[in-house]
Amino acid sequence: MTWLVWRQYRAQATITSVLLAAAAAVILADGFQIASHWHSIRVTCSGNSACLQQHVPLVSGLVSDLPYASLIVPVVLGMLWGAPLVAHELESRTIDFAWTQSVTRTRWLTVKAGWLLLAAAACGGVIAALTTWWSGPGNALQADAFAPGQFDTQGVVPIGYAVFAMALGIAAGTASRRTLPAIAVALGGFIALRLVISDFLRQHYMTAVTTYYHVTGSFTPPGQAWVLAQGAVSRTGVVVPQGWGDLYPALPAACRRLLPTAPTGQSGWLNAVLSCMQAHGWRGFATYQPASRYWPFQGIETGIYLLLAAALIAVTFAIVRRRDA
Amino acid sequence: MNPRMAIETHELSKRYRRVSALTECTVTVPTGRVCGLVGPNGAGKTTLLRMLAGLARPTGGTALVLGGAPRQDPAFLAEIGFLAQEIPLYRRLSAEDHIRAGAHLNPRWDASLARTRLEELRIPLDQRVGTLSGGQRAQVALGLTLAKRPRVLLLDEPVAALDPLARRNFLATLTSAVTEAEGGLTVVLSSHLVTDLERVCDHLILLAGSRVQLCGDIDTLLAGHKVLVGPRQDAAPIERTHKVVQTVSTAHLSTLLVRLNGPVTDPAYQAEDVTFEELVLAYLGADEAPASKHLTRIGEDS
Numbered sequence: 097m098t099w100l101v102w103r104q105y106r107a108q109a110t111i112t113s114v115l116l117a118a119a120a121a122v123i124l125a126d127g128f129q130i131a132s133h134w135h136s137i138r139v140t141c142s143g144n145s146a147c148l149q150q151h152v153p154l155v156s157g158l159v160s161d162l163p164y165a166s167l168i169v170p171v172v173l174g175m176l177w178g179a180p181l182v183a184h185e186l187e188s189r190t191i192d193f194a195w196t197q198s199v200t201r202t203r204w205l206t207v208k209a210g211w212l213l214l215a216a217a218a219c220g221g222v223i224a225a226l227t228t229w230w231s232g233p234g235n236a237l238q239a240d241a242f243a244p245g246q247f248d249t250q251g252v253v254p255i256g257y258a259v260f261a262m263a264l265g266i267a268a269g270t271a272s273r274r275t276l277p278a279i280a281v282a283l284g285g286f287i288a289l290r291l292v293i294s295d296f297l298r299q300h301y302m303t304a305v306t307t308y309y310h311v312t313g314s315f316t317p318p319g320q321a322w323v324l325a326q327g328a329v330s331r332t333g334v335v336v337p338q339g340w341g342d343l344y345p346a347l348p349a350a351c352r353r354l355l356p357t358a359p360t361g362q363s364g365w366l367n368a369v370l371s372c373m374q375a376h377g378w379r380g381f382a383t384y385q386p387a388s389r390y391w392p393f394q395g396i397e398t399g400i401y402l403l404l405a406a407a408l409i410a411v412t413f414a415i416v417r418r419r420d421a
Numbered sequence: 422m423n424p425r426m427a428i429e430t431h432e433l434s435k436r437y438r439r440v441s442a443l444t445e446c447t448v449t450v451p452t453g454r455v456c457g458l459v460g461p462n463g464a465g466k467t468t469l470l471r472m473l474a475g476l477a478r479p480t481g482g483t484a485l486v487l488g489g490a491p492r493q494d495p496a497f498l499a500e501i502g503f504l505a506q507e508i509p510l511y512r513r514l515s516a517e518d519h520i521r522a523g524a525h526l527n528p529r530w531d532a533s534l535a536r537t538r539l540e541e542l543r544i545p546l547d548q549r550v551g552t553l554s555g556g557q558r559a560q561v562a563l564g565l566t567l568a569k570r571p572r573v574l575l576l577d578e579p580v581a582a583l584d585p586l587a588r589r590n591f592l593a594t595l596t597s598a599v600t601e602a603e604g605g606l607t608v609v610l611s612s613h614l615v616t617d618l619e620r621v622c623d624h625l626i627l628l629a630g631s632r633v634q635l636c637g638d639i640d641t642l643l644a645g646h647k648v649l650v651g652p653r654q655d656a657a658p659i660e661r662t663h664k665v666v667q668t669v670s671t672a673h674l675s676t677l678l679v680r681l682n683g684p685v686t687d688p689a690y691q692a693e694d695v696t697f698e699e700l701v702l703a704y705l706g707a708d709e710a711p712a713s714k715h716l717t718r719i720g721e722d723s
Binding site: 097098099100103104188189190191192193195196197198199200201202417418420421 | 510512
């Protein structure tokens with residue numbers, strides 16, 4: 097069975113390997129450049145954080161989108177390899193050949209889906225390792241490894257995404273019996289789930305920590321924490337997010353008077369307003385996921401995707417075993 | 422179960438939602454026979470063959486192939502050779518790739534048999550099968566099916582798309598495989614081409630309107646039917662003893678194809694032997710009325 101899988105997929109496997117190697121070469125070349133740039137910055141600034149901040153962002157231009165490009169790889173594999181796995185054999189009727197050899201459908205699917213899921217995990221792993229390494233200096237400078245967009249491209253979660261996308265493609269192709277709708281479902285389903293999880297679910301994996309501080313002071317969560325919200329909160333619970341955009345209507349009348357009526361070159365008024373707020377019981381707050389939760393979050397997110405993938409594969413087996421060819 | 426029967430079905434049925442593809446099909450095919458399966462399009466031929474091969478599941482009744490129900494079991498699958506109408510092969514793989522794949526997928530694989538047969542027919546083994554002609558593809562597919570050394574071979578209109586020469590070659594390959602197996606190979610071959618079936622088959626199953634109309638040894642069936650030619654008159658006396666399958670009348674003469682139930686005693690009729698083609702066409706034509714009744718009944722069910 098493995099021989100047939102290899103014979104069927106060796107062309108795609110070769111093309112994918114070549115593309116992956118090319119991508120790896122680009123990432124490596126660029127990564128070494130960034131690493132040496134980062135090294136020289138550190139030597140120049142020698143620990144002066146104001147000096148370091150002048151170099152943010154470390155990477156700009158087209159290459160800064162590299163991690164996002166890597167997000168496409170898993171879903172493309174799911175669309176081009178996963179969706180046709182069963183669907184194309186049904187469409188071209190080769191299923192009649194495959195399912196009348198002396199191999200049960202269960203074994204046929206186990207070997208075929210097994211190898212493709214393994215290939216997806218390997219591709220996801222390679223991409224994740226490269227991107228994690230490439231993002232290292234940027235993360236160190238900007239302390240943003242936990243932030244959405246960085247978290248999604250590094251660590252182990254890309255492996256979960258790749259395995260899930262492949263399983264989704266396989267299951268969609270088996271259920272719909274046609275490749276094209278399955279490709280659409282794999283693409284739409286993957287993007288939808290990624291958005292829902294990264295925008296709405298991820299921040300609730302563990303209860304976020306909230307730290308209060310003097311509104312006149314400042315606070316930065318230590319390490320590569322993920323800040324969900326930061327700003328000022330009044331005694332009655334009125335929240336003004338950092339940036340102070342909606343400050344005016346929220347302020348007590350006594351403090352409102354301190355706001356300048358016309359643009360002024362001086363910033364002394366802000367300290368006066370903040371002191372006034374402090375006097376009226378306002379506090380600064382930051383709600384965040386501490387840096388120590390980075391790996392637990394990676395584990396939870398990967399686990400969610402792997403469990404969903406397992407469920408999709410179980411459904412695929414049930415359909416393949418029971419349905420007519 | 423009867424050990425002499427390679428295939429035995431009992432009231433085997435298959436429904437797709439509201440449409441009945443096969444209704445209460447009870448047939449037997451003795452071991453070592455080549456059985457022709459005829460019927461109009463949609464009569465249930467493909468459905469029957471796919472259920473025997475384990476590719477489709479019955480919605481009613483039972484099927485026994487070599488004494489067991491078709492199932493997902495390597496030992497059972499190894500006994501069955503199946504070739505579908507569409508000649509399913511991986512178009513981008515060569516015949517040689519298929520032969521090697523077969524070796525990995527089957528316990529009794531005879532690769533040299535497949536290679537020799539295809540080389541005799543001068544079919545290139547290393548060319549993508551998608552680039553071969555229809556006849557060559559059919560021969561490759563049959564070669565692969567035979568290389569599996571099955572004990573039951575189920576062929577679903579494999580010659581339908583072939584030109585006469587390719588068809589003859591295909592049937593010659595089939596016939597020689599049956600001869601070489603010395604009674605160990607049972608074949609069910611569906612086709613629209615009655616003359617082809619007459620040449621290679623010794624057993625017949627005739628389906629029409631999703632039901633079995635005829636099943637049995639061809640010589641026995643032919644001996645059991647006669648064409649009666651006589652004056653155009655009331656056929657009631659004949660129908661009292663025999664079953665009239667088809668009546669064709671001119672102004673003065675009636676030609677009746679009847680299933681005999683004892684000797685024909687009416688001196689007004691002259692009895693003639695029936696040919697295979699006449700028999701098949703009579704049953705296919707006779708079905709038209711019952712078939713439409715059958716459809717009405719399905720309509721009433723819903």
